[in-house]
Amino acid sequence: MLTQKQLVQILGNPESYNIEITTSTTNMDKFCQAICAFSNDLPGDDKSGYLIIGAEDNGKLSGLRVDDGLLLKMTNIRTDGNILPQPVMTVERFVLEGGDLLVVEVKPSEFPPVRYRGRIWVRIGPRKSIASEAEEKILMERRISNIRTFDAMPCIGTTFADIDINLVRSEFLPKAVASEILADDKRPLEEQLASLGFFDLRYNCPTNGCIILFGGNPGRYFPGAYVQYVRFKGVDRAGEIINEHKFGNNLCHDLIKIDAFVETSVSQKRPIPISVLREETVANYPYWATRELLMNAIMHRDYETNAPIQFYEYDDRIEIQNPGGLYGKVSPENFPNVSDYRNPFIAEAMKILGYVNRFSRGVYRVQKELTENGNEKAEFDFSFVTAFRVIEKASKRYYDAGFGAERNPQETHKKPTRNPQETPQNIRERIIYEIQKNPAISGRELEALLGRTSNSIKHYLLQMNKEGIISHEGPTKGGRWVVLKK
Structure with missing residues (x-):
């Protein structure tokens, strides 16, 4: 980051291709476009770009007072998913002395072109604009030369077929690129995919990430690229297999x-009475949380195994285990505060497709x-060196309400003994009978008489x-029950 002395020098001579100065504190489009352009570093001199908020074009301070809200708003630009x-x-x-300045330092990206909402912004002298096809090609070739991750490497032996x-x-493509840009883009599909990091023009073949995401048969090249679901009866793998499923198609199809x-077969939702007139829905495994854990496994896994x-x-x-331990800057000590991406292009595609929210x-x-x-x-x-596992335990509220008892045998002894021949109609008839005998009967008395749980009676x-x-x-x-009809 700049020192205060360097910042004062810049304000004295603000005209530069890697400097943007503004008095606005609310124009988020302008800020994001500038950050995108600095990230793309079209000149390729590997210099940081600086967005300076709180000064006029001539370098004069505007008297801005930078509060925590503005700091947070600018910091969130990095992770809101609009710049990829x-x-x-x-x-x-x-x-x-004349006011505060908020300075955003942007490092050149190792994986250009960088897009803001599907558009590639670049810096041309002291102004910014949308990249031309020639400029996009320069950035695309720079990305190819910086390839470091497995998902961006060419999948040798594959073709467009x-x-x-x-x-x-x-x-x-309609989700990855703005519609008007896509309509005007007359390049071959190979070049369009290359600009997104999914085709290697040097070897004239799709990348590994492209085959995993869109391949007709990704298992042919990556035998482990699938999700294996198994439902075991009991609490370990020695139990009988109740259900199994393999998701082995490309990710765009399988996600x-x-x-x-997850929503229909794993997350089982049930209404639980909170009072006589109100109920609440609870699941054995909440859908969104389970889905997020599984999507993270797909995004961060090692596809080379x-x-x-x-x-x-x-x-x-539920246990979810994916090949590949913690990656890059992430360690057991800083997880989950620090993130790094083993498969940045697959992660980017999953964000575009809507499976990674933020x-x-x-x-x-x-x-x-x-x-x-x-x-x-x-x-x-984190104990596995070559794998990562997360354990999600079933909801206690779900089982305490009397649901899923057959799937949680450890809890069976806590529940009242019931007549196995009892049906919902029998229970209703017994409740009516007890109410007629004692209109002031309480819920606890009904629990004891019918051998049901509190939530069941409710x-x-x-x-x-x-x-x-x-x-x-x-x-x-202190009220009373009235039977209106039988």
């Missing part, structure tokens, strides 16, 4: 299936949703009240 790949930037406040072109055109599978992602469900928990905060949201649903917080296991009373079979008169405590 993520910019490398730092934000700092300088307090000068190995990817689902219709899927790319219909599902991916929507995995999303639906032949091992799949293990998505294993037991009676009391970088760097998913784990916090997962833990919050688990806690609110009655689950324990997810446990992250459930039946709530439903019967809704259907007009019974009604409660007077206060919750």
